[in-house]
Amino acid sequence: MIVVLAKAIPKDEKSCEKIVEFAQDLIENTRKEDGNIDYNLYSNTGDGVLLFVEQWESKEVLGAHLETEHFIKFGKNIADLVAQDLIIDVYEAEATDL
Template identity: 85%
Template sequence: MIFVLAKAIPKDEEACEKIVEFAQDLIENSRKEDGNIDYNLYSNTCDGTLLFVEQWESKEILGAHLQTEHFLTFGKNIADLVAAELDIAVYEAEATDL
């Protein structure tokens, strides 16, 4: 299983609202993709930071997601709304017994 944590820092409150609005289409369509396990957006109300938390079945499926129209459109739509490039971390996990 692949986990993605993608942090976006909006330029201001208005930019934050627009990013969240654009994210709705991204989230809805990403959840429909084969191999997507979970796709959510969380907001830190203290500083406005947005955090996408995603789960995918494999790196190959994640790679295909990165080429989808909804993903590419989202990136174009928010390019001028973020204070810095998105901070993206990708982790590979496997199940273990407790």
Template identity: 40%
Template sequence: MIIVNANLPVKEEKKDEVIKQAEALINASRTHEGNISYNLYQDMLDDSLIFIEKWKSKESLEAHMQTPEFIEFGENIKESLTAPLDIKLIVGEEIEGN
């Protein structure tokens, strides 16, 4: 399983707009082949935004990144960011029985 943590350094005045735009991406991404989960979270302490995604394989993540909705979202939020996205990819294994 591939886990993606993507921090979005969003301008404060653009946060609501980015969250609204993310809704379409989230809904579409959840239907993509190999998606396990796809969510956007807002930190309660500093209001930062982070996508946390889980994919069955690197190939399914790469296919997702070529979809029109993914590309469009990236283009649409470019001017709303204060810095490039901070993306971490983690290879994980679910532990059964916990």
């Protein structure tokens, strides 16, 4: 399984609200994609950082996601709303016993 943590740092509170608004279409459509296990957006109101937490079956399906219309549209919509490029960390995860 592939886990993605993607941080968006909005320029200000109004930008944060707009990013969350634009993310609704992205989240809805991404959850319908083949190979998507989970896709959520979390907000820390203390520091304003938005965090996408994603789970994918493989690198290949994640790569296909990056080429979807809804992902590209989201990137264009938020380009002027973030203080810097998204900070994206990608991890390979495997199940383990406790």
